Amino acid sequence: MNIIGNKYKIDLGMAKATLDIHSDSSLTFTIIEQNGNEVNVSETVKTKIVELRPSLFQVTWKEENGKTITQIQDYENEIIYSNVTLPNGQFINLKGTIKQADK
Numbered sequence: 001m002n003i004i005g006n007k008y009k010i011d012l013g014m015a016k017a018t019l020d021i022h023s024d025s026s027l028t029f030t031i032i033e034q035n036g037n038e039v040n041v042s043e044t045v046k047t048k049i050v051e052l053r054p055s056l057f058q059v060t061w062k063e064e065n066g067k068t069i070t071q072i073q074d075y076e077n078e079i080i081y082s083n084v085t086l087p088n089g090q091f092i093n094l095k096g097t098i099k100q101a102d103k
Contacts, residue, residue: 010097017029029045045061
C-alpha cells in the first residue's frame with residue numbers, strides 16, 4: 001500500500017485532523033477540531049515513515065512547539081494509535097480512526 005500522495009482524516013475523540021502525506025519525509029497535519037471546538041492549526045513537518053507490514057505504518061515527527069509524535073497507522077483496520085510527548089515531558093496515548101479523505 002502506498003500512502004504517499006494521499007490525504008487522511010483522523011478522529012482521536014478529543015481532536016480531529018487531516019494528514020496530507022507528501023513524501024516519506026514530509027507531511028502536513030491540520031487540526032480541524034479540538035475539545036469540541038473548531039480550529040484550523042496547520043504545520044508541515046519532517047517525518048520518518050516505516051512500513052511495519054502491508055497497510056501498517058509507524059510515522060514519527062517533531063513539531064515546532066517541541067511535541068514529538070509517534071503514530072501507528074493501521075489502514076487495513078482504519079485504526080490509529082497516536083503517542084504524544086509534550087515539551088514538559090507529559091506523555092499522552094490516544095486511539096482513534098484513520099480513513100482516506102475523499103478525493
